[in-house]
Amino acid sequence: MGKEEQERDKGFNVKIQCPHCKKTYVIQEELLKSYKGEIVLPCPQCKGKIQIDIKGQTALEEGGTPSSPEKVQEVKPKKEEGQALKERIFKTLKDLPPMPQVAQKARKVLSDPNSSFTDLAKIIETDQGIVTRVLKMANSPYYGMSGNVSSVQHASVVLGTKTLMELLNLACSSEILDRNLEGYDLDAGDLWTHSLAVAHASQIIAKKVQPHLEQDAFSAGLIHDVGKIILDPYILERKEEFKSFVQDGKETFLLAEKEILGFDHAGLASEVCERWQIPEHIALSIRYHHDPEPSEGDHLSYIVHMADAIAIMSGIGAGIDGMLYRIHEKAMDHLRLSQEDLLEIMADVAQYVEKITQEL
Secondary structure, eight states, X not given: OOHHHHHHHTOOEEEEEOTTTOOEEEEEHHHHTTOOSEEEEEOTTTOOXXXXXXXXXXXXXXXSOBSOGGGXXXXXXXXXXXXXXXXXXXXXXXXXOOOOHHHHHHHHHHHOTTOOHHHHHHHHTTOHHHHHHHHHHHTSGGGTOXXXXXXXXXXXXXXXXXXXXXXXXHHHHHHHHOOOBXXXXXXXXXXXXXXXXXXXXXXXXXXXXXXXXXXHHHHXXXXXXXXXXXXXXHHHTTHHHHHHHHTTSSSOHHHHHHHHHSSOHHHHHHHHHHHTTOOHHHHHHHHTSSOOGGGSXXXXXXXXXXXXXXXXXXXXXXXXXXXXOOOOTTHHHHHTOOHHHHHHHHHHHHHHHHHHHHHO
């Protein structure tokens, strides 16, 4: 008996495809016969789970030739959800650029009363890409120093550490946030401008109600939606499910995330921030920025929530996620804001985003 006939006698092969990375594998049918119901195989390439329904499984001859037309049907592994999906996301989180460590190091330097402008400048200057963006922004007309800032240390002296930290946060986050997100129907730049709006609105509100939170509010507002970047490919592969869920206009996209994925972008972002070693109170405000009620009165959570609503009401980068955005009924009272305050903040935010985006 020839080698070719021996291979054929071993039985047909089954072709399966990982639903996550689309890698195709071939498995001998004989190996599957002892199983009943479903089996789960780990994808060697992306480590995602491939679920196979043995009852609906079909055999393909070596090379992919059908053994008989009536026996052939496509293997469609189930999509992961809940904790299983979240664990796979964290395993592949390396695909997302980490929040530059320079921002965290700079924050630690600023918290040290014995630190100097020189210490801060040395930290920032370890990343030349960030230095370039910081100097470009520092020399923009918005900050009133056009063409006069020649170094990071010079910027820290003439602008002050508070403004320099704001510039640093902008420089670090722009690399992450300026992307096209097809799952959320956001063009490149939409999430970035929305994040700018929320950051600035958060800063204004904090200055009015909790001045000591002003810088933290800016930082939290800037990265409050980073979870969307992480979830976007998973939203996209389930796009029809999401469209069906919200098509009648009665349900929010946020609820669709919870129902279809088992969690939402806010909760995921909070866990990612913890992995980035971002301060716990900032991660908390990101977790509850859609609904601050469970935060037990946390001021920063209410601030970012209100700022997010203001940005969406201003029509700045909301995307499909902005549909039916619900403002917490106690948010205005908690922050002691009036309707006049909201109008003033909206006008200020629109002007800020326009200037920053034009100058960058």
